[in-house]
Amino acid sequence: MNTERQEVGTAAEPIPPTTATEAPKRPLRVRAPRVDVTETPQAYFVIADVPGVPMNAIDVTVEENRLEFSARRTPAHYDGYTPALRQYEEGEYRRAFSMPEAIEREKIHADLRDGVLRITLPKAQPAQPHKVSVQLG
Template sequence: MSRQLMTTQNAQAPQTQESQQQLAQQERQLRMPPVDISECENEFVIEADMPGTKEENIDVQFHQGELTIRGKVDVPEQSSDHYRFRQFEPTDFYRAFRIGESVDATNISARYADGVLTVHLPKAETLKPRKIEVARK
């Protein structure tokens, strides 16, 4: 996507020791999945790394020119008496992209495999390159 076409909105806590402690005390962590964004002739492709997320816990929406990706990783409840150290926590993923009217919203598709969500955003006809024939006199 062109630089002007897409901006990301990221929810991120300030990087202070106090905010990290508050974040650790919350029941669920909010994380931004890392993404790769590529542009082909007919579409844009977003690949989001969301390991541990089940397909049924992923929500992709496009509304008023904004694509949002949400996901949830649940950790089975087990007695904490047996753990000496545990870092697996319930986690929510969230990422939003301001795309505008540059895509064909009716044909957006998404697929989740091997921990990676791939979203295909077909370009709107107005963005696709068009060859213009030059007429002879």
């Protein structure tokens, strides 16, 4: 019950008709999006289902070898409609992964298409071992 919205001292107002169209006033849930993560010797590939999110609402950060991404979704609202069935939540997507190997941060690439976020994280190349020929003699 949200009693804070009632103003003190005013005359009793008639109860408004049930505003079933109003979305419930609860905090939006954070969803962990479903992902596929694959690895090659050169890079990690993270693919996440983030339906309903535009590119500018996606945030990808990489710190050391930890990838974190989040995406904020604006819930759909239809004036004059009553929610009849709700099987998915429109909140925030968020997930993080620690990669076993260091990431080349400058070369990270993210792409969003049809509600699918694809992040390519190239691995930092370790210093190439130098081959030194030693003359034995």
